[in-house]
Amino acid sequence: MSKTEALAKIMLGPVLLMQGAYTRRVTPKLPEAEGERQGMAGSGEILRLxxxxxxxxxGVGASTQAEALSGQLVSRLARDYQVRWSLWARSGLDSQALLEMLEQQPPQVFDVVLLSIGVNDVTSTLTVDQWIARQQQLLAVLRGRFAARQIVMSPVPPMHLFPALPQPLRWYLGNRAARFNTRLAQLASREDHCTMLTTDLAPVAGSMARDGFHPGPAIYSLWADDAAQVIARQLGKPASGKL
Structure with missing residues (x-):
C-alpha cells in the first residue's frame, strides 16, 4: 500500500465507506448485454478466441453483444480470420471469482484470450501485491488449462473520471486503479506472449453508459479497435484496412 493510500484511508476512511455504500445504493443496476456468447464468424485461418x-x-452498458466488446471485436477479426469465439463473463467478478469460474470450465484450447478484470478488485481491500499475484495465477491457468497462445490484458479503466463516483471516493479509487495498472504493465512486459493494451478508455460526453460507471458502445468500439490491432500484430498478420 502506498503512503498516499494509507494516509487517505486513515484520514478519509469513514467518508470513503459512506460514499461507497451510497454509490452502490443509488447507481442504476444495468443488465448484461443480450445476445449469443459463442459462435463462429468470418473465413480463413481459424482463430480460437x-x-x-x-x-x-x-457488455454492461450496451444493449446487445453486437454493440459490446465481444461483438465489435469478433466483427473486426472476422475480416481476416474464421473466428471461433466464446465469452465467459459475469457482472461483479473480481480476480478470485474469475479464477474459480475458470476451474469450473473443461480444459480446451484458445489461440487468444482477451482479459478484462480489475474494477471489483480496486473497490475491494485487495493490495496491489495481492492483485498482481492473482493476475499471475490467471496467466498460469490460461496457459495451463486452456493452452492460450497469446494473452491480451485490458487496463483497469480510469476510475478518477467515472461520473458515478463522488469525490473524494473518485480520487481514491482512481489512484488505486492507476497503481494497479502500473504494476500490471510491468507484469505483462515480463511475460512471454502477453500484452497489456494501452487503450485510453477515458469517457467523453455520451460515451459511457447511463449509470456513469460502465462503457457505452463508443468506448467498446475503441477498445475492440485496439484489441484487434494488437491481436493481429501478435499473430504476425497485419490487420486488413482500418479496424
Missing part, C-alpha cells in the same frame, strides 16, 4: 472477465467483458 476467448473474451473473459467482469461486467465490462459481459
Amino acid at each position: 476467448l473474451i473473459l472477465g467482469d461486467s465490462a467483458a459481459a
Whole structure:
C-alpha cells in the first residue's frame, strides 16, 4: 500500500465507506448485454478466441453483444480470420471469482484470450501485491488449462473520471486503479506472449453508459479497435484496412 493510500484511508476512511455504500445504493443496476456468447464468424485461418472477465467483458452498458466488446471485436477479426469465439463473463467478478469460474470450465484450447478484470478488485481491500499475484495465477491457468497462445490484458479503466463516483471516493479509487495498472504493465512486459493494451478508455460526453460507471458502445468500439490491432500484430498478420 502506498503512503498516499494509507494516509487517505486513515484520514478519509469513514467518508470513503459512506460514499461507497451510497454509490452502490443509488447507481442504476444495468443488465448484461443480450445476445449469443459463442459462435463462429468470418473465413480463413481459424482463430480460437476467448473474451473473459467482469461486467465490462459481459457488455454492461450496451444493449446487445453486437454493440459490446465481444461483438465489435469478433466483427473486426472476422475480416481476416474464421473466428471461433466464446465469452465467459459475469457482472461483479473480481480476480478470485474469475479464477474459480475458470476451474469450473473443461480444459480446451484458445489461440487468444482477451482479459478484462480489475474494477471489483480496486473497490475491494485487495493490495496491489495481492492483485498482481492473482493476475499471475490467471496467466498460469490460461496457459495451463486452456493452452492460450497469446494473452491480451485490458487496463483497469480510469476510475478518477467515472461520473458515478463522488469525490473524494473518485480520487481514491482512481489512484488505486492507476497503481494497479502500473504494476500490471510491468507484469505483462515480463511475460512471454502477453500484452497489456494501452487503450485510453477515458469517457467523453455520451460515451459511457447511463449509470456513469460502465462503457457505452463508443468506448467498446475503441477498445475492440485496439484489441484487434494488437491481436493481429501478435499473430504476425497485419490487420486488413482500418479496424
